[in-house]
Amino acid sequence: MSTPGRAGARRKTPHVLANAPYRRLWTAMSVGGLGDWLTIIALTALAAHLTAGSGYRTQSLAIGGVFAAKLLPSILLGPLVGALAERFDRRATMAMADLVRFAVVLSIPFVGGYQWSIIAMLLVECASLFWVPARDTALAGVVPKERLGEADRLNLLAAYGTAPIAAALFTVVAAVVGAITTVARTASLPAAGIALGGGALAYLVSAALIFTLRGAPGDRGPQVPPPSRQISVFRQIADGRRRTGGGAAARGAVTGMAAVLAAGAAVVAVAGPYVQALHGGDAGYGAVFCAVFLGVGYGMFFGPRLLAGLSRRRLFGLAVVVAGLTLAAAALIQNLVIVVMLAALLGACAGVAWIIGYQVVDLEFGDGQPSRTLPYLRSLGRVVLLVVLAVACALAGLFGGHPTSEPGLGYRFDGANLVLLVAALLVVVAGLRALSRLDDRRGVPLGADLLAALRGEKYAPEAAVATESRGLFVAFEGGEGSGKTTQSRLLAIWLRDQGFDVVQTREPGATKVGMRLRAILLDAAHQGLSARSEAMLYAADRAEHVEKVIRPALQRGTTVISDRYVDSSLAYQGAGRSLDSGEVVRINAWATGGLVPDLTVLIDVPPSVGLRRIASAxxxxxxxxxxxxERVRREFRGLAAADPERYLVVDGTLPQQEVSRLIQDRVREILPDPVPHEAEAATGTMPAIRD
Structure with a gap:
């Protein structure tokens, strides 16, 4: 297939890791993250070993104490430490915090005892509270402002991507130690002690990397930690609840995200006693831990790319429900291999739910600024983790262990099983609630929609319409003053210059009937028009538009560029006029015969900016x-997030030439072959020319 050449291609921007100071800082974060995960896995395993002879209840509560020591300092002392950290040298603060963590973690196997393990965990977390704000300030000194978003994503990888690596290392160490113990038939140092040594070494390496860091702000200059570091988590949660309080979609997303986080926390909380009951030992515990986080990574990266034909919001609700069902299966099927597989599936569902839920909550804030969304979700996550871990361990301990008294029957129902079943029930209820609140395809059967997605298709009542179209259909959407009309015209000019037959059109008013409807719909004199009447008038214009302009052009093989289409009704009448989105979808699906654009370009501009651009009355x-x-803009962004394969979202505040270039790059990927297939087939029948 031949395509137009890429004119004026610019040199690719270097990756942010090409920045040497940031690369060293990111390496230190990754190594330090590995130390964090090795420490928490080893300490929980050590707590289980130290209390193994004290009964199921004591063992469960001991593990819960380690998790509480891990989470409490950041919740109670975070704002205070964030304010103190700005008074010290940045690089020295990070290096000293790493050295403190190295010394404390290294001392645990030698000092021994459960009490010192709890104290050591508290000290390590307090040192981390100084490390994090100093790192944030250092980032501002080594990464350009426009690349901070890319750096933030890599920072998350450094913080959480090392979790499965740490768990896998712990599993290997535990398996080797277990094998040596079995062969030698003698007592051996628990795997936790070796893992703690590895965690201490990771902190020491991180300190060395930080100490040799160049190019970062070293002194206590005017830069300070982000404001969110100086605000309590409870205030951040209250602020986030206030921002999302009016949006049902955001509330459903937050509920679902909290539910899958609680599901993962429940598994981690009771994994130690549960695996011990299944005779899995430390290696089994590490395998479950590793499976959960590998699943999370897989779900975040691949999940939204799977089932491309399914609405992202429907996928979110289904992921939460499946997570709950998986949790119930893990509670009832007491086979270690199957439990590990179920843990991986649970993690994958959690990863899918978090990546989609984050987008929904971020859109609800209106401006899509991570500086507002991330602190809220991070704080909410800490509180949910602390509460669930504490309650799960306490409930498991209070219920205790209950092996069956029947001879030959190895099944048992302990506190861990009870916790997992209760959590499963709550997660399924939260998933069903999220699915009802976020469903953006009301009226479309969920089963049929899912089956079509499994076949790699997108369910549409009028599926035959897609086969009629041979041309390319591009729709431009956006709020008032976004520049979509200008960009649709520029794209049409560019395509004609490339040799394509183009029909440029608009809504409302592309037909004779449409012109009369446009006069009614946009005339300021018709202020009393009801919302339902307005929606049906737009649908009437669209039906005429599709029947008389769009479909005939597509059947001729022409490229159609439309200024507005169905999504404008969903945004303006559905969200703006607060009509039922399902009814708006059904009206327009009937009006258009199910015709969907090949690409929808959303020019995203804050309303405060777009309305100032309008010069006429x-x-x-x-x-x-x-x-x-604002409601219109949020709905447009929500529609784009729900179907990212069909949308191109462009920042309309960029220079006009940059917006055009981004649009052309995306359209170039889907342009049809300018040489008709029939012509290529005909050349194959021509005889070869011989001398």
Whole structure:
């Protein structure tokens, strides 16, 4: 297939890791993250060993104490330490915190005792509270402001991507120690002691990397830790609840995200006693821990790419429900191999839910700024983890162990099983609630939608319509003053220059009937028009538009570029006028015969910016209050997040030439072959020319 050449291609921007100071800092974060995970895995395993002879209840509560010591300092002391950290040298603060963590962790196997393990965990976390704000300030000194978003994503990889590596290392160490113990038939140092030595070594390496770091702000200059570091987690949660309080979608997303986080926390909380009951030992515990986090990584990376034909919001709700069912299966099927596999599936569901849920909550804030969304979700996650870990360990301990008295029957129902079943029930309920609140394809059967996605298709009642179209259909969407009209015209000019036959059109008003409807819909004199009447008038214009302009052009093989289409009704009448989105979808699906654009370009501009660009007198829609336009923008962004394969979201505040270049790059990927297939087939029948 031949395609137009890439004119004026620019040199690719170097990856942020090409920045040597950031690369060294990121390496230190990764090594330090490995030390964090090795420490918590080893300490929980050590707590189980130290209390193994004290009964199931004591063992469960001891493990819960380690998790509480891990999470409490950040919740109670985070704002205080964040304010103190700015008074010290950044690089020295990070290096000293790493050295403190190295010394404390190294001392645990030698000092011994459960009490010192708890104290050591508290000291390690307090040192980490100084390390994190100093790192954030150092990042601002080594990474350009426009690359901080890319750096943040890599920082998350450094913090959480090392968890399965640490768990795998612990599993290997435990398996080797177990094998040596079996062969030698003698007592051996628990694997936890060796893992703690590895964690201490990781902190020492991190300190060396930080000490040799160059290019980062070393002194206590005017830069300070991010404001979120100086605000308590409870205030951040309250602020986030206030921001999302009016959005059902965001509330459903937060509920689902908290549910899958609670599911993972429940597994981690009772994994130690549960695996011991299944005779899995330390190696089995490490395998379960590793499976959960490997699943999370897989779900975050691959999950949204799977089932491309399914709405992302529906996928979110289904992921939460499947996580709950998986948790129930893990509670009832007492086979270590199957439990490990179920843990991986649970992690994958959690990864899918978090990556999609984050997008939904971020869109609800209106401006898509991670600086607002991330602190809220991070704080909520800490509190949920602490509460679930404490309650799960306490409930498991209070219920105790209950092996069956029947001879030859190895099944048992302990506190761990009870915790997993209770958590499974709550997660399934939260998933069903999230699915009902976030469903953006009401009226489309969920089963049929899922089956079509499994076949690699997208369910549509009028599936035959897609086979009629031979041309390319591109729709432009956006709020008032976004620049979509200008960009649709520029794209049409560019495509014609490439030799394509192009029909440029708009809504409303592309037909004779549409022109009359446009006069009614946009005339400021018609302020009394009801929301339902407005929605049906737009649908009537669209039906005429598709029947008279779009479909005939597509059947001729022409490229159609439309300024607005169905998504405008979903945003303006559905969200802006607060109509039922399912009804708006059904009306427009019937009006268009199910015709969907091949690509929808969303020019995203804050309403405060777009409305200032309008020089002429405001029409009936433009004259709506600011909160109306904010709802419209949120809905547009939500639609794009729900179907990322069909959307291109472009920042409309960029220079006009940059916006055009981004659009052309995406359209170039889907352009049809300018040489018709029939012509290529005909050349194959021509005889070869011989001398």
């Amino acid at each position: 405001a029409d009936r829609i433009e004259a709506e209050p600011m909160d109306f336009h």
